[in-house]
Amino acid sequence: xxxxxxxxxxxxxxxxxxxxxxxxxxxxxxxxxxxxxxxxxxxxxxxxxxxxxxxxxxxxxxxxxxxxxxxxxxxxxxxxxxxxxxxxxxxxxxxxxxxxxxxxxxxxxxxxxxxxxxxxxxxxxxxxxxxxxxxxxxxxxxxxxxxxxxxxxxxxxxxxxxxxxxxxxxxxxxxxxxxxxxxxxxxxxxxxxxxxxxxxxxxxxxxxxxxxxxxxxxxxxxxxxxxxxxxxxxxxxxxxxxxxxxxxxxxxxxxxxxxxxxxxxxxxxxxxxxxxxxxxxxxxxxxxxxxxxxxxxxxxxxxxxxxxxxxxxxxxxxxxxxxxxxxxxxxxxxxxxxxxxxxxxxxxxxxxxxxxxxxxxxxxxxxxxxxxxxxxxxxxxxxxxxxxxxxxxxxxxxxxxxxxxxxxxxxxxxxxxxxxxxxxxxxxxxxxxxxxxxxxxxxxxxxxxxxxxxxxxxxxxxxxxxxxxxxxxxxxxxxxxxxxxxxxxxxxxxxxxxxxxxxxx
Amino acid sequence: xxxxxxxxxxxxxxxxxxxxxxxxxxxxxxxxxxxxxxxxxxxxxxxxxxxxxxxxxxxxxxxxxxxxxxxxxxxxxxxxxxxxxxxxxxxxxxxxxxxxxxx
Numbered sequence: 001x002x003x004x005x006x007x008x009x010x011x012x013x014x015x016x017x018x019x020x021x022x023x024x025x026x027x028x029x030x031x032x033x034x035x036x037x038x039x040x041x042x043x044x045x046x047x048x049x050x051x052x053x054x055x056x057x058x059x060x061x062x063x064x065x066x067x068x069x070x071x072x073x074x075x076x077x078x079x080x081x082x083x084x085x086x087x088x089x090x091x092x093x094x095x096x097x098x099x100x101x102x103x104x105x106x107x108x109x110x111x112x113x114x115x116x117x118x119x120x121x122x123x124x125x126x127x128x129x130x131x132x133x134x135x136x137x138x139x140x141x142x143x144x145x146x147x148x149x150x151x152x153x154x155x156x157x158x159x160x161x162x163x164x165x166x167x168x169x170x171x172x173x174x175x176x177x178x179x180x181x182x183x184x185x186x187x188x189x190x191x192x193x194x195x196x197x198x199x200x201x202x203x204x205x206x207x208x209x210x211x212x213x214x215x216x217x218x219x220x221x222x223x224x225x226x227x228x229x230x231x232x233x234x235x236x237x238x239x240x241x242x243x244x245x246x247x248x249x250x251x252x253x254x255x256x257x258x259x260x261x262x263x264x265x266x267x268x269x270x271x272x273x274x275x276x277x278x279x280x281x282x283x284x285x286x287x288x289x290x291x292x293x294x295x296x297x298x299x300x301x302x303x304x305x306x307x308x309x310x311x312x313x314x315x316x317x318x319x320x321x322x323x324x325x326x327x328x329x330x331x332x333x334x335x336x337x338x339x340x341x342x343x344x345x346x347x348x349x350x351x352x353x354x355x356x357x358x359x360x361x362x363x364x365x366x367x368x369x370x371x372x373x374x375x376x377x378x379x380x381x382x383x384x385x386x387x388x389x390x391x392x393x394x395x396x397x398x399x400x401x402x403x404x405x406x407x408x409x410x411x412x413x414x415x416x417x418x419x420x421x422x423x424x425x426x427x428x429x430x431x432x433x434x435x436x437x438x439x440x441x442x443x444x445x446x447x448x449x450x451x452x453x454x455x456x457x458x459x460x461x462x463x464x465x466x467x468x469x470x471x472x473x474x475x476x477x478x479x480x481x482x483x484x485x486x487x488x489x490x491x492x493x494x495x496x497x498x499x500x501x502x503x504x505x
Numbered sequence: 506x507x508x509x510x511x512x513x514x515x516x517x518x519x520x521x522x523x524x525x526x527x528x529x530x531x532x533x534x535x536x537x538x539x540x541x542x543x544x545x546x547x548x549x550x551x552x553x554x555x556x557x558x559x560x561x562x563x564x565x566x567x568x569x570x571x572x573x574x575x576x577x578x579x580x581x582x583x584x585x586x587x588x589x590x591x592x593x594x595x596x597x598x599x600x601x602x603x604x605x606x607x608x
Contacts, residue, residue, distance in 0.1 A: 133573075134576060137576045141580060145583070157603070158603040158604075158605060162603070165529065168542040168580060168584070171546070171580075172545040172548070172549050176522070176548070179518075179549060180556070185560070186562055235606075
């Protein structure tokens with residue numbers, strides 16, 4: 001097997017993971033681990049950029065690893081998820097330098113961050129059922145360690161156990177679904193599946209496998225009745241990992257779900273409406289539950305549910321009515337959500353670190369602790385405010401543009417149900433301001449709290465990634481076409497499948 | 506009457522999955538939870554082997570089964586490591602203690 005550029009994209013972070021750990025261990029200081037991780041992540045950008053340039057000249061699905069049914073390939077979807085993951089992981093690696101400094105097991109943190117990145121990139125490239133499951137499990141194991149990273153805190157362990165039990169149940173359900181597909185069609189390869197499905201007598205069995213996939217992947221993508229692990233895990237993980245979980249990991253679950261559902265769409269048109277229903281539930285419950293939170297990180301975690309709901313609206317409308325515009329809107333929202341929610345979690349983390357962690361206690365950051373934060377921490381508070389207002393969908397920030405594209409794409413279906421859902425989503429977006437705005441208000445208009453007065457300053461290495469992301473959030477809001485190559489290339493994967501195989505709605 | 510082996514295996518899968526799911530929902534001890542997870546995954550492994558036999562690709566399905574068992578063991582090991590930490594910090598393995606985080 002020769003080493004090719006796409007292989008490097010996966011292999012670099014995966015090979016770098018033990019390297020960072022060993023470097024940290026051998027040098028007896030986390031300095032080496034930290035910089036190994038950062039350099040490896042920066043190096044991984046080289047194959048990604050090369051692949052991106054290549055994909056713009058030739059629009060072909062390009063398998064780079066095959067072994068019987070097992071295939072890894074590069075297409076628009078894998079470029080999207082790997083680009084988003086790399087961007088956030090690089091920023092988090094630089095941010096975490098000051099955040100995680102002095103904690104026990106720093107070198108493990110960086111090693112796991114790299115393996116998490118590698119696993120998600122692999123998941124993006126997987127186009128057969130077994131690979132999908134394997135990378136999914138690799139992602140789960142890496143995140144499990146990171147969620148329970150503060151292993152001396154009871155709350156972190158509790159979040160870890162909840163995450164473990166639910167993920168394990170989900171992965172067993174996915175395996176059962178794989179067995180059903182494999183048993184009835186005799187293949188694991190997803191691109192081969194539509195042709196085989198066309199005249200398959202076992203329709204009922206395959207529908208059951210689709211239901212198992214929705215439940216199994218839905219746990220990781222936090223579809224609403226299956227979301228209970230999410231707020232605990234997001235709130236208890238170190239802030240850099242909260243950003244990764246919310247910005248990339250749940251979206252990776254969504255991408256995996258999409259990969260298996262697209263071939264099954266040749267069987268039945270029911271998947272689109274199911275995703276739309278789940279999306280509506282996610283928006284409503286996510287926003288309502290976020291309203292009553294007093295801890296800022298928990299509030300952000302619940303708002304992730306709502307944002308998954310907006311993406312599901314786009315994806316569901318696209319699948320139900322063959323409307324690629326809604327799909328590319330959803331993918332654009334995936335990109336902007338990574339930036340906005342990543343920025344929000346990192347900014348909250350910077351404040352949490354300055355107010356509590358650096359002073360040696362693991363407390364939860366409540367909205368009241370943030371009172372008057374803008375006076376002492378203008379940059380962190382400004383970044384948090386930018387992120388929250390963007391998440392709430394205020395123009396001219398990125399969140400407005402991406403929600404607008406989803407609504408516009410979905411409205412093009414001209415179906416009264418979808419139009420109703422779009423209005424519902426827009427109202428939800430307004431509702432979400434009811435919990436974003438008080439945080440901004442507390443930071444800018446209230447008298448500084450005791451915690452803010454006594455807090456330590458925010459380190460430069462934490463402030464710099466915040467500033468970069470805030471600039472990107474504003475830039476994508478003003479020039480949304482910057483992200484178009486990524487989001488439309490990913491939607492093309494769907495469009496190509498639909499057109500060449502004559503999928504019926 | 507000769508029973509079709511595939512039906513027998515399917516019944517086995519259902520039985521194992523049922524036991525696993527019941528254990529996952531009913532037990533409060535962390536070790537028992539991990540055992541239940543293992544049983545549930547073993548149901549899926551049996552289903553994979555049966556699927557290979559049904560579709561005539563037994564070689565592929567056997568290698569799948571071994572891969573899945575390896576990965577599953579990793580997850581179980583991680584779960585047990587988490588259990589060790591829980592026992593250290595909480596003083597018991599009772600999952601009912603793990604309910605301080607509420608909505």
